[in-house]
Amino acid sequence: TQLLEQSPQFLSIQEGENLTVYCNSSSVFSSLQWYRQEPGEGPVLLVTVVTGGEVKKLKRLTFQFGDARKDSSLHITAAQPGDTGLYLCAGPVNSNTGNQFYFGTGTSLTVIP
Amino acid sequence: SQTIHQWPATLVQPVGSPLSLECTVEGTSNPNLYWYRQAAGRGLQLLFYSVGIGQISSEVPQNLSASRPQDRQFILSSKKLLLSDSGFYLCAWSVEFLPYNEQFFGPGTRLTVL
Numbered sequence: 707t708q709l710l711e712q713s714p715q716f717l718s719i720q721e722g723e724n725l726t727v728y729c730n731s732s733s734v735f736s737s738l739q740w741y742r743q744e745p746g747e748g749p750v751l752l753v754t755v756v757t758g759g760e761v762k763k764l765k766r767l768t769f770q771f772g773d774a775r776k777d778s779s780l781h782i783t784a785a786q787p788g789d790t791g792l793y794l795c796a797g798p799v800n801s802n803t804g805n806q807f808y809f810g811t812g813t814s815l816t817v818i819p
Numbered sequence: 820s821q822t823i824h825q826w827p828a829t830l831v832q833p834v835g836s837p838l839s840l841e842c843t844v845e846g847t848s849n850p851n852l853y854w855y856r857q858a859a860g861r862g863l864q865l866l867f868y869s870v871g872i873g874q875i876s877s878e879v880p881q882n883l884s885a886s887r888p889q890d891r892q893f894i895l896s897s898k899k900l901l902l903s904d905s906g907f908y909l910c911a912w913s914v915e916f917l918p919y920n921e922q923f924f925g926p927g928t929r930l931t932v933l
Binding site for chain 2: 747
């Protein structure tokens with residue numbers, strides 16, 4: 707069972723276009739994280755959202771946490787080739803044996819110059 | 820500041836050979852530590868996680884094992900590698916800081932089993 711479903715799985719757009727990536731779940735999360743990963747490197751944390759309905763902006767990237775804390779979206783305005791990479795959402799599932807993190811299926815973004 | 824190291828960066832091993840990947844974290848105490856495997860361009864599969872020295876939880880049955888001999892050291896091992904063990908291995912750490920439970924990743928190890 708995949709707790710976090712991302713869509714789309716692949717996205718190829720022209721430089722300057724806008725795009726939105728979705729991360730959906732049937733479970734409630736205390737927070738959700740977004741990561742970007744470039745080929746051959748580890749994922750890099752972009753943002754954490756913790757409050758239902760929260761919106762955070764990171765330059766041209768806008769992250770939103772759903773009101774019910776079951777979903778999140780990442781919107782990129784005027785995409786640049788440097789935005790190319792694999793975008794992953796993740797959510798912690800606390801347990802009495804320590805934190806586990808569930809990762810989404812990933813969205814591979816290619817921005818064509 | 821905290822840093823996480825993994826080595827080696829790349830590894831090519833024959834089928835049936837042993838494996839040892841090492842991960843160390845600096846700048847934090849008593850972190851939770853994780854090993855993930857990632858197929859090309861895909862999401863992450865959690866293999867093992869540890870909340871303390873000698874405490875290992877396994878998420879996926881396989882021929883891999885993990886050990887945590889020191890607080891900030893996490894080792895991934897295998898006695899005999901299979902072709903299916905090829906992949907990108909990532910180590911990560913986190914500390915419980917509700918609600919900002921965040922993970923931070925190492926640079927990864929590319930393992931190719933021939």
